[in-house]
Amino acid sequence: MSRKMTRDKLNSNAIITKTHSGCIKMFLIVLPFIIIGSNAMEPFVVGGNRAAIEYFAHSVFLSIRDYQGSYICGSSILNQKVLLSAAHCFETCISPGNIFAFVGNAHKSRGRKYQVSNFKIHENYDSNEVKNDIGLAILRVSLTLGASAKRVSIIPHPPAIKLGKVAGWGLIDETGGVRSSWLHSSTQRLWTLNKCREILPGIPNGCLCAGDTSEQSYASEGDSGSALVINGYIQVGLVSFKRPDTSRGLVVYTNVSHFYHWIRMNTRNLYCRERFG
Numbered sequence: 001m002s003r004k005m006t007r008d009k010l011n012s013n014a015i016i017t018k019t020h021s022g023c024i025k026m027f028l029i030v031l032p033f034i035i036i037g038s039n040a041m042e043p044f045v046v047g048g049n050r051a052a053i054e055y056f057a058h059s060v061f062l063s064i065r066d067y068q069g070s071y072i073c074g075s076s077i078l079n080q081k082v083l084l085s086a087a088h089c090f091e092t093c094i095s096p097g098n099i100f101a102f103v104g105n106a107h108k109s110r111g112r113k114y115q116v117s118n119f120k121i122h123e124n125y126d127s128n129e130v131k132n133d134i135g136l137a138i139l140r141v142s143l144t145l146g147a148s149a150k151r152v153s154i155i156p157h158p159p160a161i162k163l164g165k166v167a168g169w170g171l172i173d174e175t176g177g178v179r180s181s182w183l184h185s186s187t188q189r190l191w192t193l194n195k196c197r198e199i200l201p202g203i204p205n206g207c208l209c210a211g212d213t214s215e216q217s218y219a220s221e222g223d224s225g226s227a228l229v230i231n232g233y234i235q236v237g238l239v240s241f242k243r244p245d246t247s248r249g250l251v252v253y254t255n256v257s258h259f260y261h262w263i264r265m266n267t268r269n270l271y272c273r274e275r276f277g
């Protein structure tokens with residue numbers, strides 16, 4: 001990557017919330033790309049709305065503790081045992097037993113609570129350039145599907161639809177650092193990768209961009225791993241990072257269709273390992 005990219009990276013942030021973490025302080029210096037600077041942010045779903053869980057029933061809140069502190073991420077339901085999220089949600093000092101998933105409620109701590117028993121980060125996840133930012137978590141106990149807990153569908157070639165929706169538990173006011181306990185959602189415009197690269201040069205393959213340069217409403221700290229869906233249930237992306245110095249409103253997502261085969265294979269592997277040892 002070019003120098004410029006490196007400089008850009010220093011002012012860039014992945015969209016994750018971590019609190020009182022020495023691990024993270026180190027990351028702020030070493031990997032500012034990944035971690036949001038407290039000064040740099042503004043609302044997630046600024047201009048977003050409180051979301052009813054029934055409309056985003058694939059959304060699962062993750063509370064993650066590493067030995068330094070705790071942070072939050074979003075994820076989506078692939079099946080009764082496996083959740084899809086961002087690799088950078090799982091990359092620091094975590095034991096799977098310190099990841100808890102809350103399912104089936106728009107309030108982050110009122111859902112049914114499940115413990116994660118294992119997770120998988122993409123083998124080629126690159127935290128510097130934020131490439132292959134995708135991971136899976138398997139639950140100790142199967143979750144119960146229903147009106148407020150539904151699977152997403154992931155397809156290799158989704159239709160070229162212009163608008164998608166993202167929902168997450170991240171900041172609702174980025175500059176003010178305002179959090180909410182409630183799920184918020186927002187409609188996002190999907191960009192072609194080429195168009196996105198005009199604004200954010202060097203975005204790797206396997207990403208897609210969504211949002212707006214008008215910065216009305218967008219994903220923020222704590223929304224990492226949250227699903228971007230079309231037609232209500234087809235997941236096309238998951239929240240990865242942005243470069244707030246360039247645009248707060250244009251968010252880079254992992255293109256989950258690009259990782260369709262990886263997701264299939266690794267979901268099966270995790271599941272089999274869990275079942276048969």
Ligand SMILES: *[C@@H]1O[C@H](CO)[C@@H](O)[C@H](O)[C@H]1NC(C)=O
Nearest residue numbers: 156157192193208255257258
């Ligand atoms: C996402 O990946 C799929 C499968 O590789 C591809 O067909 C699609 O065009 C990609 N989306 C974007 C916005 O690049």
